Amino acid sequence: MLLITCPYCGPREETEFRYGGEGVAMPEEADDRTWSRFLYYRSSPAGPFTERWVHAHGCRRWFTVRRDTLTHEILDTTELEEPPRGSP
Amino acid sequence: MTEPAFQNPEFLWRNPEPKSAYDVVIVGGGLHGLSTAYYLAKNHDVKSIAVLERGWLGNGNAVRNTTIIRSNYLRDESMPLYELSLKLWESLSAELEYDVLFDQRGLLQLAHTKTEVNDARRTVYANRLSGIDAEWLEPAEVQEFCPIVNVSRSIRYPVLGALLQRRGGIARHDLVMFALARAASAKGVDLLQGCEVTGFDIRKNRVVGVETSRGKIAAGRVGLAGAGRTPLLARMAGIDLPIQSTPLQALVSDGLEPVLNAVVMSGLLHVYVSQARNGGLVMGAARDNYVSYAQRGSFQILEWQIQAALELYPVLGRAHLLRTWAGIVDVSPDASPIIGRTPVESLFVNCGWGTGGFKATPVSGFIYAHTLAHGEPHELNRAFSLSRFETGALIDEHGAAAVAH
Numbered sequence: 143m144l145l146i147t148c149p150y151c152g153p154r155e156e157t158e159f160r161y162g163g164e165g166v167a168m169p170e171e172a173d174d175r176t177w178s179r180f181l182y183y184r185s186s187p188a189g190p191f192t193e194r195w196v197h198a199h200g201c202r203r204w205f206t207v208r209r210d211t212l213t214h215e216i217l218d219t220t221e222l223e224e225p226p227r228g229s230p
Numbered sequence: 231m232t233e234p235a236f237q238n239p240e241f242l243w244r245n246p247e248p249k250s251a252y253d254v255v256i257v258g259g260g261l262h263g264l265s266t267a268y269y270l271a272k273n274h275d276v277k278s279i280a281v282l283e284r285g286w287l288g289n290g291n292a293v294r295n296t297t298i299i300r301s302n303y304l305r306d307e308s309m310p311l312y313e314l315s316l317k318l319w320e321s322l323s324a325e326l327e328y329d330v331l332f333d334q335r336g337l338l339q340l341a342h343t344k345t346e347v348n349d350a351r352r353t354v355y356a357n358r359l360s361g362i363d364a365e366w367l368e369p370a371e372v373q374e375f376c377p378i379v380n381v382s383r384s385i386r387y388p389v390l391g392a393l394l395q396r397r398g399g400i401a402r403h404d405l406v407m408f409a410l411a412r413a414a415s416a417k418g419v420d421l422l423q424g425c426e427v428t429g430f431d432i433r434k435n436r437v438v439g440v441e442t443s444r445g446k447i448a449a450g451r452v453g454l455a456g457a458g459r460t461p462l463l464a465r466m467a468g469i470d471l472p473i474q475s476t477p478l479q480a481l482v483s484d485g486l487e488p489v490l491n492a493v494v495m496s497g498l499l500h501v502y503v504s505q506a507r508n509g510g511l512v513m514g515a516a517r518d519n520y521v522s523y524a525q526r527g528s529f530q531i532l533e534w535q536i537q538a539a540l541e542l543y544p545v546l547g548r549a550h551l552l553r554t555w556a557g558i559v560d561v562s563p564d565a566s567p568i569i570g571r572t573p574v575e576s577l578f579v580n581c582g583w584g585t586g587g588f589k590a591t592p593v594s595g596f597i598y599a600h601t602l603a604h605g606e607p608h609e610l611n612r613a614f615s616l617s618r619f620e621t622g623a624l625i626d627e628h629g630a631a632a633v634a635h
């Protein structure tokens with residue numbers, strides 16, 4: 143189980159959180175290809191990855207996590223930025 | 231080639247040195263890669279074929295699955311695909327002259343809510359219309375078919391019935407790997423272990439070869455079959471795929487006397503159980519839904535799975551946990567595979583089988599071999615193209631995945 147530090151509440155067990163995946167900004171205007179990429183395409187890298195989690199059973203706020211997908215090590219957690227990091 | 235892991239007995243398959251060029255190079259020496267190589271050599275006029283595997287053959291999801299085989303999918307595109315796979319399984323041991331212990335012991339998918347009952351009955355009708363065997367069982371019939379299932383009304387999610395596919399079952403995953411590797415090698419396919427693809431030689435948007443840890447290899451066509459690692463491979467060729475790679479966990483108990491005569495799945499409680507021939511209870515769990523290549527998951531997922539198993543099968547309460555593992559599954563947005571062309575000429579992809587790739591082993595190779603040989607999809611995988619995520623013609627199989635991953 144991951145130990146995730148919510149930037150608002152401190153370290154909590156993974157079961158308190160929900161995964162949000164990579165943050166992707168919704169396009170203002172979109173042709174089929176852009177819309178398809180917004181809906182379905184997310185990067186799936188091996189190594190450090192910037193993703194979003196929500197503290198579902200806590201403060202219910204979204205935040206940003208940098209995690210290594212090869213080791214599950216959590217590199218840092220920060221408050222949600224606008225626009226979210228990791229947008230294509 | 232000094233590492234002990236690569237020193238397979240020569241009667242299984244040859245360990246040749248890489249040649250400088252092949253007609254078709256398949257990247258990924260798992261079950262799908264080996265199956266593709268076998269059918270390519272058997273069914274098509276392709277002279278030189280290589281399978282490139284970065285580790286040793288079958289070291290990924292081939293040995294990290296729960297070996298369940300069924301064909302009771304829901305969509306018009308999926309049903310014939312998985313049904314052909316089941317038919318190929320039925321003759322695979324004879325065809326490969328190697329017993330893969332395919333055992334059609336029957337597969338039950340339990341329904342615990344009114345919605346699940348309706349969905350299961352709909353699947354029964356859809357399957358029958360497509361010539362796939364399917365039956366609906368009432369709770370008492372479930373009990374009769376599989377006596378250890380708890381059909382009491384007093385549990386949190388009582389069993390309201392089940393979908394039964396009598397032709398469903400299990401096979402021995404490692405034997406399938408040995409059988410396919412042996413048969414492919416005998417037909418002249420070069421199985422190259424310890425041969426990691428590090429890049430693609432792409433000229434004027436056409437792939438002409440691969441760079442590997444054992445040197446450059448020219449290729450007429452390249453087929454990716456890397457399961458969870460396919461997004462990483464594709465990115466080396468400059469291609470993005472709508473695939474998320476996440477861990478899917480499973481566990482096995484120590485050996486028990488025979489207690490479970492069928493494969494039993496529960497989507498709502500999220501546990502699926504079968505008893506291996508050595509007596510171990512093999513159980514599958516939920517996905518950890520975060521991106522990972524670590525081949526391990528979270529403890530709480532196993533805990534939920536065991537809780538569900540004990541409610542459904544109280545008799546398993548005295549079993550001991552022997553081993554747990556996780557495979558990295560390549561999940562597509564509509565829970566259906568992506569098989570066909572990519573934006574790069576002569577580079578093909580077969581991925582996105584997600585949590586259900588083992589059952590598809592024969593058909594995946596069968597249709598992918600056709601696609602690689604002709605440069606065009608087989609009739610059965612035409613709808614499973616990468617372009618469906620732009621046209622919107624998705625093949626939504628989330629509901630039919632038996633357990634909703």
